[in-house]
Each structure stands twice: as structure tokens, then as C-alpha cells.
Amino acid sequence: MSTPSSIRRLVTAAVTLPLVAGGFIALNAQSASADCGSHPAWQNRSSGAGKVISSSxxxxxxxxxxxxxxxxxxxxxLFYHCWVQNSEGHKWTHVRIANTTIEGWMYNGNLNDGGSVAASSQCTA
Incomplete structure (x- = not known):
């Protein structure tokens, strides 16, 4: 037989658990994007170009x-500008889509030639 205090504990747990789980999920989502807070400087130091292996x-x-x-x-x-190695040890190339002003970072593993990797085309601050 349930007592009022055991029912109260069940209701409290039922209300609290989703809030705690939701906070945990939100906290993990913030942690996952924390690395993206600062963007490295880039310059057009490469004459390279390439394509993606598959949609990327x-x-x-x-x-x-x-x-x-x-x-x-x-x-x-894609026209290559320069490359960086991130804190996880992965190399990324700053690219621009030909005949557009669309630019940003592309993971080198997605590029058909491995991206910009020459020492002379490394991005500098």
C-alpha cells in the first residue's frame, strides 16, 4: 500500500528526472561546440584546388x-587558402567554392587530394 510520502517521492522523481536529463543534454551540447568558439586566422597562401570525395x-x-x-x-x-591542425590533431583547409563568395573550413579527409598540407600554406595567426 502506498503512503502519501512514497507517492510524493515518486511524483518528485518523475518531475525532476526529465529536468536533470534535459540539463545534462544541454550541458553536453555546449561542451561539444566549445571548440568552435574561436576561429583561427587564415590567409590565401595556397594555389591548390580540389573537390570533395562525397557531399561534405x-x-x-x-x-x-x-x-x-x-x-x-x-x-x-574548391579553391584552397591555407590549413590548420586543430586541437584534436585533425587537419582542415580553409576553402572557397569556385565562382562564389562562400568560404569556410573543410576537413581534409573529405577532400579528394587530402587538402592543402604544404608547410608553406599553413595558416598563421
């Missing part, structure tokens, strides 16, 4: 957690 995103920064600027399909030519 250009992002606002060199992390998977950064916002997508544009999804690029395999028909688009």
Missing part, C-alpha cells in the same frame, strides 16, 4: 562541432 560540409571553424556554412557536392570546385 564547409564549416565556420575547423571542428566537426562548428556550424555548417554550406553542404558541398562533388561537382563543385
Amino acid at each position: 560540409p564547409i564549416r565556420t571553424g575547423p571542428y566537426q562541432s562548428c556550424d555548417v556554412v554550406k553542404q558541398v557536392d562533388t561537382s563543385k570546385d
Whole structure:
């Protein structure tokens, strides 16, 4: 038989659990995008160009957690500007879609030639 205090505990748990879980999910979402807070400086230091292997995103920064600027399909030519290695050890190239002003960061693993990787085309601050 349920007592008023055991019912109160069940109701409290039923109300509190979604709030705690929701806060945990929101906290994790903020942590995932924390790397994207600062965007490295870039310069046009490369004459390279390429294409994506398959439809891939250009992002606002060199992390998977950064916002997508544009999804690029395999028909688009990309001009390379320079590259960085992020804190996770992944190389990203700053690109611009040919004949547009759309630019941003592309993970080198998505580029058909591995992206811009020459020491002379590394982005500098």
C-alpha cells in the first residue's frame, strides 16, 4: 500500500528526472561546440584546388562541432587558402567554392587530394 510520502517521492522523481536529463543534454551540447568558439586566422597562401570525395560540409571553424556554412557536392570546385591542425590533431583547409563568395573550413579527409598540407600554406595567426 502506498503512503502519501512514497507517492510524493515518486511524483518528485518523475518531475525532476526529465529536468536533470534535459540539463545534462544541454550541458553536453555546449561542451561539444566549445571548440568552435574561436576561429583561427587564415590567409590565401595556397594555389591548390580540389573537390570533395562525397557531399561534405564547409564549416565556420575547423571542428566537426562548428556550424555548417554550406553542404558541398562533388561537382563543385574548391579553391584552397591555407590549413590548420586543430586541437584534436585533425587537419582542415580553409576553402572557397569556385565562382562564389562562400568560404569556410573543410576537413581534409573529405577532400579528394587530402587538402592543402604544404608547410608553406599553413595558416598563421
